[in-house]
Amino acid sequence: GAGVSQTPSNKVTEKGKYVELRCDPISGHTALYWYRQSLGQGPEFLIYFQGTGAADDSGLPNDRFFAVRPEGSVSTLKIQRTERGDSAVYLCASSRGTDNEQFFGPGTRLTVL
Amino acid sequence: GNSVTQMEGPVTLSEEAFLTINCTYTATGYPSLFWYVQYPGEGLQLLLKATKADDKGSNKGFEATYRKETTSFHLEKGSVQVSDSAVYFCALSGRGGGADGLTFGKGTHLIIQP
Numbered sequence: 001g002a003g004v005s006q007t008p009s010n011k012v013t014e015k016g017k018y019v020e021l022r023c024d025p026i027s028g029h030t031a032l033y034w035y036r037q038s039l040g041q042g043p044e045f046l047i048y049f050q051g052t053g054a055a056d057d058s059g060l061p062n063d064r065f066f067a068v069r070p071e072g073s074v075s076t077l078k079i080q081r082t083e084r085g086d087s088a089v090y091l092c093a094s095s096r097g098t099d100n101e102q103f104f105g106p107g108t109r110l111t112v113l
Numbered sequence: 114g115n116s117v118t119q120m121e122g123p124v125t126l127s128e129e130a131f132l133t134i135n136c137t138y139t140a141t142g143y144p145s146l147f148w149y150v151q152y153p154g155e156g157l158q159l160l161l162k163a164t165k166a167d168d169k170g171s172n173k174g175f176e177a178t179y180r181k182e183t184t185s186f187h188l189e190k191g192s193v194q195v196s197d198s199a200v201y202f203c204a205l206s207g208r209g210g211g212a213d214g215l216t217f218g219k220g221t222h223l224i225i226q227p
Contacts, residue, residue: 004156035214042218042219044217056213091156105156106155
């Protein structure tokens, strides 16, 4: 079956621009997570959705970062006024619900020039 | 807050050697513990997990035991293969079972030479 998919796989943008990163979870998975992985580091938690609502957004670094999941399936991570420090691989994961294994997508590599 | 510390890499071993990758954690309450693996060119995938003290997770010949007294979850394998070459991440979940965001260590790059 299809796994978690993320688009685009690579995104290059200029400092100050706005970007959107998309995540398609596994069908039927109610929980969705976003992480950010910088070079040589482990993934860092950003936000977690249960259904349509953000159950925990404590990992978002500042108000330039925002994520939505309007229909409880696809999610979009939005970054305003990008900075060079935002360059990283953004990972999405989904799970069937609470207390279940998280399945990760391949990630979107964001480069801010 | 929660944190995970794992041994720095790269770790280079010969095929059939015994493997240990150390992982210790700091957390409030009773976290669940995980090992994730990232093979070259692939996404993160769960290798094994343990949800309470003294539980042993195992998969593909790898094992790790949840030691609350030493706050550790060391990964072991008796005889490694070239195909085990990958980056290994230790992680914990605050409310148990992966229901919330995971806290990861920095990862350990394992290289197995034939």
